[in-house]
Each structure stands twice: as structure tokens, then as C-alpha cells.
Amino acid sequence: MKPESEYERVENLIIGSGPAGYTAAIYAARADLKPVVYQGMQPGGQLTGTTEVDNFPGYPNGVQGPDMMLDLQHQAERFGANLRWGVITEVDFSKRPFKVVTDDDKVILADTVIIATGATAKYIGLESEVRYIGHGVSACATCDGFFYRGQDVAIVGGGDTAAEEAIYLSKMTRKVYMIVRRDELRASKAMQHRVMNIPNIEILWNHKPQEILGDGKVVTGVLLENVKTGETREIEVQGYFVAIGHAPNTQIFKGQIDLNENGYINTIPGTTQTNIPGVFAAGDVQDHVFRQAITAAGTGCMAAIEAERYLSEVRSTSESQVMNMAK
Ligand code: NDP
Numbered sequence: 001m002k003p004e005s006e007y008e009r010v011e012n013l014i015i016g017s018g019p020a021g022y023t024a025a026i027y028a029a030r031a032d033l034k035p036v037v038y039q040g041m042q043p044g045g046q047l048t049g050t051t052e053v054d055n056f057p058g059y060p061n062g063v064q065g066p067d068m069m070l071d072l073q074h075q076a077e078r079f080g081a082n083l084r085w086g087v088i089t090e091v092d093f094s095k096r097p098f099k100v101v102t103d104d105d106k107v108i109l110a111d112t113v114i115i116a117t118g119a120t121a122k123y124i125g126l127e128s129e130v131r132y133i134g135h136g137v138s139a140c141a142t143c144d145g146f147f148y149r150g151q152d153v154a155i156v157g158g159g160d161t162a163a164e165e166a167i168y169l170s171k172m173t174r175k176v177y178m179i180v181r182r183d184e185l186r187a188s189k190a191m192q193h194r195v196m197n198i199p200n201i202e203i204l205w206n207h208k209p210q211e212i213l214g215d216g217k218v219v220t221g222v223l224l225e226n227v228k229t230g231e232t233r234e235i236e237v238q239g240y241f242v243a244i245g246h247a248p249n250t251q252i253f254k255g256q257i258d259l260n261e262n263g264y265i266n267t268i269p270g271t272t273q274t275n276i277p278g279v280f281a282a283g284d285v286q287d288h289v290f291r292q293a294i295t296a297a298g299t300g301c302m303a304a305i306e307a308e309r310y311l312s313e314v315r316s317t318s319e320s321q322v323m324n325m326a327k
Contacts, residue, residue, distance in 0.1 A: 007107045010036045012307055013100060014081075015088050016116035016249075018045025019293040020283025022072035023300030024114045024307075029079035031308040033112070036082045038102065040249075043085065044069030045118050046284075047293060051134050054146060056293050068293075093256045093276045111314075112278050112307040115257075115265060116300060117249040119284040119291070123242050124156065128212040132240070136219025137212060139242045141165035142292065148173050153239035154222050156209060158182065162243035163191035169241070170198045177235055178203045181227060204235075212240055248285050257281075264288050272303040278314075280306055 012028050014021050017039035028035035042048060047065035054062040063071075077083060090101040097109040121139030123129050129137055138144040141155065142165070149172045155162055158180040169176045178195065183205045185192045195201055206228045213221040213234065221236045248264045258266040258275040265274055265281040272280040280303040283296035 002105060002107055004107075007099075007109050008036075009097065009109045010034065010111070011311065012036070012112045012114065012304075013038070013098075013108060013110035014114045014116060015100075016040050016045065016118055016283070016285070017043050017073070017083070018047065018069075018116060018118045018283055018296055019072060020118070020285075020296040020300035020303070021045070021114070021116035022069070022076050023297040024116060024282055024304045025076035025081035025083070025300075026072075026079060027301050027304030028114070028307060029076060029081040031304065033304070033308060033311065034080070034082070035114075035304075036084065036108070036110075037076070038084055038086050038088050040087055040117065044073070046121070051144075052147070053143065053293065055143070072297075088252060091252055091256055093279055096278065098279065112280070112310060114272075114300075114303045114307060115253065115274075115279065115281045115285055116283045116296075116303070117285050118296075119246040119248040119264075119288070121242065122245050122247055124209055124244070126209065126212060128214070129209075129240075129242070132212055132214050132219050135217060136214065136238060137240050137242070140291075141169050141241050141243070144239070144241075145169045145172055148239040150174055151238040152236060153177070153241060154179055154209075154235060154237045155241040155243055157243035157245070158185040158187060159243065159245065160187045160191055161245070163187040163195045165241060165243050166195055166201050167191075167198065169239075170201050173239070174200065176201045177222075177237065179207050179209060179222070179224065180205055181208045182206065209240075246284070246288065246291070248288070250285060262288065272299050272306055278307075278310055 012033040012035040014037040025035050025037050052062050053065050087103040088100050092099040100108050152175045153173050154177040156179045166178050207224045210225045211223040250263050265286040267286045272282050282299040282303040
């Protein structure tokens with residue numbers, strides 16, 4: 001680690017570079033907070049792994065996910081945000097300024113921190129799943145369901161997300177196979193009731209995917225195993241969706257900040273404030289419900305505005321303390 005004299009001091013540090021991180025950077029730069037953004041392992045975030053994005057306002061003809069993230073990046077750079085390749089490996093929020101360490105052992109002292117590290121969709125872990133990501137395999141029905149209009153699709157999982165996405169898919173596709181590894185759903189009773197009453201959703205109980213089948217370019221089906229009997233069967237589908245949960249990227253914040261039981265950062269409702277004044281959280285790292293690029297961008301904007309207000313308050317408080325001492 002570098003000696004203390006070499007620590008860098010910044011007003012605003014943004015960790016993460018999805019729609020939340022970049023939007024926070026745009027607002028923070030325009031508010032003259034001179035934000036420094038650590039882009040993380042996947043600059044641009046989850047959207048760089050998708051193809052067409054049709055639901056982000058402002059792109060009437062749709063946009064490729066990676067292109068959209070480049071647009072956001074360029075917009076942040078235009079206002080002077082300092083974007084850096086690199087990963088934050090350690091944080092210390094116990095005293096101010098907050099201390100963070102980068103993967104090249106640089107130490108940064110920050111007056112405010114905006115956490116926008118996102119979440120990572122969980123996949124089953126099949127090699128064939130990875131091969132067809134973006135070519136029939138997706139972890140977001142709201143983002144990609146549209147491309148399978150009139151076709152047959154499968155969705156794995158039995159929680160609220162899988163149920164919600166199965167319902168969404170049922171409205172535009174011909175048939176939805178819901179692949180559930182047990183003989184019951186984890187989803188709420190209300191969602192279970194809805195799923196079970198939609199004629200074009202067929203639940204395949206006690207099944208798990210064994211392999212995603214394809215022609216080398218796109219998905220053509222799924223090989224399933226009945227976990228009770230060991231029997232296998234193939235279903236023909238053009239789309240394979242996974243909805244078995246997301247894991248928030250909060251490993252480095254454990255013990256430093258309040259997380260909920262699933263590891264998401266707790267924020268004060270209606271704000272991006274965490275339990276540590278001066279540390280804010282935006283995007284999927286604090287939102288397990290909506291998880292959309294536009295909602296992430298919205299909370300990124302909120303975090304930058306709140307960081308600016310926090311800094312103004314801290315400054316005016318310390319100025320009045322100095323004035324009182326001088327009296
Ligand atoms: P959950 O953890 O609730 O459900 C995950 C589902 O995926 C379970 O059915 C689980 O099976 C299954 N699963 C997990 N791992 C595997 C695997 N390796 N192979 C096959 N199946 C697997 O995640 P969700 O994303 O659905 O929900 C997360 C949280 O968000 C929940 O609290 C949920 O209630 C909430 N939520 C709320 C919504 C709303 O209020 N509108 C909408 C969406 C989510 P098993 O049951 O056997 O463990």
C-alpha cells in the first residue's frame with residue numbers, strides 16, 4: 001500500500017459504471033463535484049451483455065446495450081467525469097473522509113461515495129448456457145421477451161421473478177414452459193394463482209435444465225432432467241430465460257454498511273441514503289424489485305443530487321463552527 005502522503009483526495013467517488021453510475025457521474029460532474037468513477041470489472045455493467053434495448057426512453061428505434069452504455073460514458077466524460085479502469089477492493093466507511101483501496105493498491109480518500117456496483121444475474125452454470133447468452137439465453141424477460149413474439153420459450157425458476165416474467169412472456173409468446181426444480185413454487189400465493197391460471201403457461205415440476213440445445217448460432221431447445229426419476233426429455237423453444245435470482249455486488253461492503261438479508265444495500269425509502277451519511281447507493285445494488293436501466297439511471301441522478309446537498313450541508317456546518325470559534 002502507498003504511503004499516506006500519496007493518498008488521493010476526491011470530493012465524490014462513484015463505484016460502478018452501469019446506468020446508475022454513469023448517470024450519477026453526469027449529474028455530479030455538472031454540479032462540479034469532480035467525480036472519479038471506478039468502472040469495475042465490466043465497464044458499462046449488465047447492459048453490455050445484452051443486445052437490443054427497446055425500452056430506454058430517447059431511443060425511438062432501439063439501441064444495442066453496449067452502444068447505449070458508450071453513449072452514457074461519453075456524456076459523463078463531456079462534463080469532465082474522471083473515468084478509470086479499475087476495481088475497488090476494500091472500503092473503510094468508519095471515519096471521514098472515507099477510505100477506499102483500488103486493485104492496484106492506490107488509496108483514495110473520498111468525502112462522498114456513490115455505490116452503483118449493480119447485481120449479477122444468477123445462471124444455472126451450464127457451459128451451453130454461456131455459449132448462447134444473447135442468442136436465445138437471457139436473464140431478463142422484460143428486456144428480451146419481445147424478441148420471441150409468437151414463439152415458444154422456457155423460463156427457469158419458481159420465485160416471484162420467474163412467475164412475474166412467465167406472466168409477461170405469456171402475453172407475447174405462444175407457449176411458456178416454466179421449469180421448476182421442486183414440486184412447489186416459492187412465489188407468493190397470489191402470483192402462484194395467476195401463473196397457474198394462464199392457459200399458455202405449462203409448469204414442468206421437478207425438472208432442471210441439463211443442456212441448452214442449439215444449432216451453433218441460436219437456441220433451439222432445452223434438454224431437461226426430471227430430478228425425481230432421472231428421466232430426460234427435450235422441449236423445443238427459441239428462448240430460454242433464467243430467473244433464479246440475482247446476487248448484488250456488495251461483497252466489499254459487508255460489515256461497512258447496512259445490507260438486507262439478501263445482501264442488497266438498505267437505503268432510506270424515497271432516497272439513496274444509506275445508514276452512513278455521505279455514502280449513497282443507486283441502481284440494482286439497492287433495488288431487487290424493478291431492476292431496469294431507467295430506474296437505475298433515476299436513482300443515479302438522485303444519488304448525485306443528494307451527495308451535492310450533503311457536501312453543501314457539511315461545508316456550511318463547518319464554516320459556522322469556525323465562525324463561532326472565532327467569536
Ligand atoms: P427467489 O430467491 O425468491 O427465487 C428463486 C427461484 O429460483 C426459486 O424458485 C428457486 O428454487 C429457484 N432456483 C434457485 N437456484 C436454482 C437452480 N440452481 N436451479 C433451478 N432453480 C433454482 O428469487 P426471485 O428473483 O424470484 O426474488 C427475489 C426477491 O425479490 C424475493 O424476495 C421476491 O419475493 C422479490 N420479488 C418481488 C416481486 C414483487 O413484489 N413484485 C417481484 C420479483 C421479486 P427453490 O424454491 O427450490 O429454492
